[in-house]
Amino acid sequence: MADYSTQQRVMNEASAPPVRQRGWAGLTSFLNRDSTRGNVIQGLTLLFVLCLIVYLGSNAAYNLDRLGMMFGFDFLSSTSGFDISWSLIPYDPSMTYWRVFMVGIVNTLVLSFNVILFGTIIGTIVGILRLSSNPLVAQLARCYVEVVRNVPLLIQIIFWFTAVFSALPPPRRGYMLGDLFFLNNRGFYFPSPQGDISFFWFLGAFVLFAAAAWLLRRKAQQARINQTGNHKALRTGWLVWGVALVLACVIGNGFIEWSVPALDGFNLEGGQYVPVAFGAAFVAMTVYRSAAIAESVRAGMESIDRGQHEAARTIGFSRFQTLRLILIPQAIRAIIPPLANSWLVAVKDSSLAVAIGFPELVSVFMQTSINQTGRAIEIISMVMGFYIFVSLTISYLLNKYNARVQYKVM
Amino acid sequence: MNTDAQLKRFVPSPARKPKSSDMTILRWIRSRCFNSIGNSILTVLVLGLAFYVIDYALNWAVFDAVWHAANRRECMDISPEGACWAGVIDWFNGLMYGRYPHEEQWRVNLGVILAVAWLLPLSCRSIAHRSLVLISWVGLYPFLGAWLFLGGAFGVETGLLHTVFTSLAAGFMVMIYLNWVLALLNRPSLTDLAYPLAARFTARQTHIYSLLIVWLVLAVISGAVLSQVALPPVAIERWGGLFLTLIIASFAITMSIPIGVLLALGRRSKLPVIHWLCLLIIELARAVPLITVLFMAVTLLPIFLPSDMELNKLSQVLCAVCLFSGAYMAENIRGGLQAIPRGQYEAAQTLGLGYWMTMLLIILPQALRLMIPNIMTSFISILKDTTLVSIIGLFDIMLMARNIANDKDWVGLHTEPLAMISILFFVLCYGMSQYSINLEKRLKVNR
Numbered sequence: 135m136a137d138y139s140t141q142q143r144v145m146n147e148a149s150a151p152p153v154r155q156r157g158w159a160g161l162t163s164f165l166n167r168d169s170t171r172g173n174v175i176q177g178l179t180l181l182f183v184l185c186l187i188v189y190l191g192s193n194a195a196y197n198l199d200r201l202g203m204m205f206g207f208d209f210l211s212s213t214s215g216f217d218i219s220w221s222l223i224p225y226d227p228s229m230t231y232w233r234v235f236m237v238g239i240v241n242t243l244v245l246s247f248n249v250i251l252f253g254t255i256i257g258t259i260v261g262i263l264r265l266s267s268n269p270l271v272a273q274l275a276r277c278y279v280e281v282v283r284n285v286p287l288l289i290q291i292i293f294w295f296t297a298v299f300s301a302l303p304p305p306r307r308g309y310m311l312g313d314l315f316f317l318n319n320r321g322f323y324f325p326s327p328q329g330d331i332s333f334f335w336f337l338g339a340f341v342l343f344a345a346a347a348w349l350l351r352r353k354a355q356q357a358r359i360n361q362t363g364n365h366k367a368l369r370t371g372w373l374v375w376g377v378a379l380v381l382a383c384v385i386g387n388g389f390i391e392w393s394v395p396a397l398d399g400f401n402l403e404g405g406q407y408v409p410v411a412f413g414a415a416f417v418a419m420t421v422y423r424s425a426a427i428a429e430s431v432r433a434g435m436e437s438i439d440r441g442q443h444e445a446a447r448t449i450g451f452s453r454f455q456t457l458r459l460i461l462i463p464q465a466i467r468a469i470i471p472p473l474a475n476s477w478l479v480a481v482k483d484s485s486l487a488v489a490i491g492f493p494e495l496v497s498v499f500m501q502t503s504i505n506q507t508g509r510a511i512e513i514i515s516m517v518m519g520f521y522i523f524v525s526l527t528i529s530y531l532l533n534k535y536n537a538r539v540q541y542k543v544m
Numbered sequence: 545m546n547t548d549a550q551l552k553r554f555v556p557s558p559a560r561k562p563k564s565s566d567m568t569i570l571r572w573i574r575s576r577c578f579n580s581i582g583n584s585i586l587t588v589l590v591l592g593l594a595f596y597v598i599d600y601a602l603n604w605a606v607f608d609a610v611w612h613a614a615n616r617r618e619c620m621d622i623s624p625e626g627a628c629w630a631g632v633i634d635w636f637n638g639l640m641y642g643r644y645p646h647e648e649q650w651r652v653n654l655g656v657i658l659a660v661a662w663l664l665p666l667s668c669r670s671i672a673h674r675s676l677v678l679i680s681w682v683g684l685y686p687f688l689g690a691w692l693f694l695g696g697a698f699g700v701e702t703g704l705l706h707t708v709f710t711s712l713a714a715g716f717m718v719m720i721y722l723n724w725v726l727a728l729l730n731r732p733s734l735t736d737l738a739y740p741l742a743a744r745f746t747a748r749q750t751h752i753y754s755l756l757i758v759w760l761v762l763a764v765i766s767g768a769v770l771s772q773v774a775l776p777p778v779a780i781e782r783w784g785g786l787f788l789t790l791i792i793a794s795f796a797i798t799m800s801i802p803i804g805v806l807l808a809l810g811r812r813s814k815l816p817v818i819h820w821l822c823l824l825i826i827e828l829a830r831a832v833p834l835i836t837v838l839f840m841a842v843t844l845l846p847i848f849l850p851s852d853m854e855l856n857k858l859s860q861v862l863c864a865v866c867l868f869s870g871a872y873m874a875e876n877i878r879g880g881l882q883a884i885p886r887g888q889y890e891a892a893q894t895l896g897l898g899y900w901m902t903m904l905l906i907i908l909p910q911a912l913r914l915m916i917p918n919i920m921t922s923f924i925s926i927l928k929d930t931t932l933v934s935i936i937g938l939f940d941i942m943l944m945a946r947n948i949a950n951d952k953d954w955v956g957l958h959t960e961p962l963a964m965i966s967i968l969f970f971v972l973c974y975g976m977s978q979y980s981i982n983l984e985k986r987l988k989v990n991r
Contacts, residue, residue: 176817183821190848197847268577270590284973285966286928288935288942293966296949296958482833489935500839510843518832518840525831 194511201508209507210235216502218493220409234503238495239520245412245494246484249419250477256420257427257476262457264432275428282425288486290422295414295490302410305402316395316402322413323395326406340382347374411492415484423480427473434469435461467539474532478525485521495520605963615953631954632964635944639965642784642939648695648776652787655692659685659794662717665724677720682798684713693783695775699767707767714770715763722762734758780856784939786968788858792940793927796865800926801912801919803866804873809903811878822874829871834929837864838936861933869926876918880911913987920980924973931969941965 164170198205210232217227221237222244263275282290300319302308308318316323327336351374395405408416438461446456488497500517504510577587608626610619611633619628632639641649662681666674687709691702699707723733735755742754783791810822829837841864845855884907892902912919934943945961948954 172815176815179821180817193850194848197851200851268583268587268590270577270587270594274590274594280974281970284924284928284970284977286931286942286969288931289962289966289969292942292946293959293962297962485833485835486932486935488835496833496835496839500836504839504843510847514836514840514844517836518828521833521836522828522831 203508205511207512209509209512214503214506216506218498219491220412220493231503231507235495235499235516238493238498241492241498242481242484242494245415245419245487245492246481248416249423249480249484252416252420253423253476253480254427254473257424258431260424261428261431261435264428265435279425279428282421283429287418287422287483288489291415291418291486291490294418295411298417299410299414305397313396314394318402319410320401321407321409323402323405323407325392325394327392336382340378343378343381344375347378350374409492411487411490414490415487415492419480419483419486422483423476426476426479430469430472430476431465433472434465434467437468438464467541470532470536470539474529474536477532478528481524481528482521616955616957627960627963628954628957629960629964631948631951631957632960634954635948635951635961638785638947639941639944639961640785641787642944643782644784644787645776645778645782648778651692651695651775651778655689656787656790658692658717659689662720665720668724668727680713680716680720682802684709684716686795688713688717692775693778694780695777697774698770698772700774701777711763711767711770712759714766715759715761718762718766719759780858783858784941785944786941788938789930789940789942792858792862792865792933792938793930795862796869796926796930797923799866800869800873800922803870804877805908807870807874808877808881811874812881825867826871826874829868830875834865834868834932835935837868838932840864842936857936857938861936861938865926865930865933869922869929872922872925873919876915876922877911879918880915881907883914884910916987917980917984920976920983924976927973927976928969941968 211230213228214231214234215227218225218234218237220241222240223237225233225237260275260278263271264279266272266275302317302319305316305318305320308316310316314325393404393406395402395407397403442460442464443456446460451459484494485496487494488501491497495517499513504513507513578584604625605627608623610622610626610628610630613619613622613628613630616628616631619630637646637649641652644652659681662685663677666677687706691698691706691710694702696702698710702710719734723735726733735751735758738754738758739750742750742757746753807822807826810818811826813819813822838861841860842857845860845863849855888906888910889902892906897905930940931942934940934946937943939947942965945965946958948961949956949958951957
């Protein structure tokens with residue numbers, strides 16, 4: 135009993151507020167407190183950062199003044215005066231720097247979107263092939279991944295550009311497919327819908343039909359649940375989109391005028407084309423990205439317990455059914471985070487196309503425009519702002535999707 | 545009824561013979577490659593593809609290749625279909641050393657050999673202060689290496705600080721090697737010899753003082769020796785090739801760890817100012833492509849620095865690459881820090897260790913070891929990313945390879961140099977990744 139009370143007293147003392155000391159002892163105990171130390175460290179850091187900013191800012195102001203330059207974004211509305219070799223949105227040298235920025239963004243996004251799309255498809259296939267029980271297939275996929283992963287992307291881009299795409303024959307002797315698609319040392323030519331309006335008719339019709347079909351299907355599904363209590367989905371998903379597409383084509387065909395590329399002298403006229411640099415950057419980046427994605431797909435698939443394979447075999451699923459219904463839906467959870475990262479990297483990597491002169495954001499805005507205007511601070515902050523915006527957007531969207539597919543913890 | 549004796553006797557039943565015909569190689573191949581029609585078609589397709597690729601590559605690179613020729617036209621005349629390795633061989637020196645003066649290239653070789661030799665004593669377990677070897681390699685070797693590569697009369701053209709550190713580095717290297725030799729001969733090391741001397745001055749931490757005494761004496765001696773040496777100066781603009789690539793990569797790799805550790809600790813700090821500052825730096829550096837950071841370093845640093853301060857392009861690039869790789873490394877290390885169980889922190893607290901001691905002695909060693917695979921992956925990507933400096937005009941191996949095509953003798957020779965440096969990078973990166981897998985396995989066994 136006595137022991138207990140002693141203990142109690144000790145505990146009470148320990149939890150009592152510290153005695154306020156006076157004089158030197160008070161000061162040292164105040165300085166030794168964790169919160170004080172933390173505040174001092176933070177204050178010093180803040181002071182250091184502020185001083186650094188002021189110092190760098192004053193240097194910049196002095197240097198800009200010395201060079202006779204001004205800080206400001208007014209240059210965006212002045213005429214650029216240089217041409218861009220390829221752009222999807224209309225552009226000519228009489229347009230403004232803001233337009234140059236837009237052209238760069240659109241070109242970057244088009245390139246990285248294609249890389250993401252095809253890289254993901256090829257990467258998923260290669261990742262699954264790496265797990266094939268056929269040793270030849272698995273080893274071939276492994277060789278592909280190892281070779282692609284261990285050679286720098288920049289070398290691969292330049293390799294495709296100089297050794298493959300620039301070595302293609304000139305337009306007169308180029309490759310063609312059915313007088314519609316042409317591949318030569320200038321680029322890849324393909325038919326395109328002529329005029330904006332007709333194409334929008336087609337798009338509008340498609341959206342309209344697709345929406346109508348989707349609504350009808352939902353109604354039918356609801357009716358089925360109400361009448362039979364059967365929650366199985368209607369197996370008409372692809373059919374609905376197909377019918378909508380066919381109907382839209384039938385309606386739109388009357389309005390669409392296709393422009394077909396054709397040889398005219400030494401060049402091809404008409405249609406749409408992508409330059410060789412786009413092709414090289416696209417192929418190199420897709421191959422590179424697909425290897426990275428293949429690795430995350432493989433890791434995701436290997437994270438699934440063997441019991442799942444065996445269970446699927448036991449209930450008589452075929453290999454493909456096991457993959458589609460058992461393995462992939464579970465693997466998705468492990469694959470999504472690295473995949474999101476891979477997509478982000480794909481957007482960032484598209485800036486390497488500057489090395490072969492593809493007019494993407496870094497090339498047209500960071501190189502050419504800085505050389506023309508000297509507005510380095512503004513331009514670099516705009517380009518970095520764009521990349522930050524894109525990466526925040528992608529990671530936000532994928533985090534949302536990720537949250538949806540993860541196991542729900544009660 | 546059986547007797548006890550009968551029960552206890554163990555009578556082994558004869559082992560069944562293994563099925564000898566069960567898994568012959570042929571059967572194994574059949575069961576794996578030809579077990580269904582689809583799989584058979586796939587096998588044949590893969591074999592055909594592999595044969596086609598290997599056949600084409602071998603014909604191009606070996607059988608039809610030209611190894612000796614004066615220029616590209618000659619190559620084309622001898623074998624239009626094959627590779628023209630003559631150009632690459634002709635430019636080999638340039639690919640390795642860039643535009644470093646020919647007669648001074650032994651300095652580059654010596655520098656690389658010294659860098660490797662510095663680390664060799666790490667393999668000897670009986671040598672004292674092994675961690676110091678690694679720390680000195682990061683902290684001291686760069687001064688010695690920089691003087692060797694830059695040249696100039698020792699102590700005159702290099703600054704005072706640089707001279708002092710170079711002497712210290714040289715002294716340290718001599719000390720390591722003398723200690724190593726003495727350890728191999730089973731003799732007391734130099735540090736032990738100086739121990740009575742140090743003990744005369746001070747009683748506490750005499751080991752450290754004896755180390756310092758030996759080191760300083762050796763540094764003074766090697767400084768005196770080096771001051772007799774004057775190397776012809778070589779401007780940084782002339783550095784290039786694989787040499788420059790390795791300098792940038794190894795600098796970024798070694799610097800990324802301490803920067804990454806600091807940023808990761810800052811990011812996990814409870815102090816909001818430090819937390820948000822580190823978070824901002826990490827996220828900004830990771831959200832933008834390396835090439836924009838390089839452009840920023842090259843175009844913005846001159847604006848933000850004082851006008852009388854001139855940085856050469858290499859140091860600007862080194863700043864950018866270190867910041868960039870440090871931010872990536874920080875995320876790896878943060879992953880490692882998060883994987884350390886709370887109990888480890890609490891145990892350290894119980895022992896009375898403060899924040900820095902807890903981190904340095906308990907948490908970081910475990911975190912770094914856990915993250916070895918990721919850290920090695922980061923190293924590989926840093927090595928690959930260094931090729932980007934060619935875009936802003938540093939003559940690394942990539943730009944040298946591209947420049948061969950501009951040489952008047954070898955106009956248009958693009959493919960072969962690229963193929964050669966691709967193989968080089970593949971060997972380096974694949975070797976590193978295999979080493980990291982090996983390391984990971986070894987550490988797992990130890991646990």
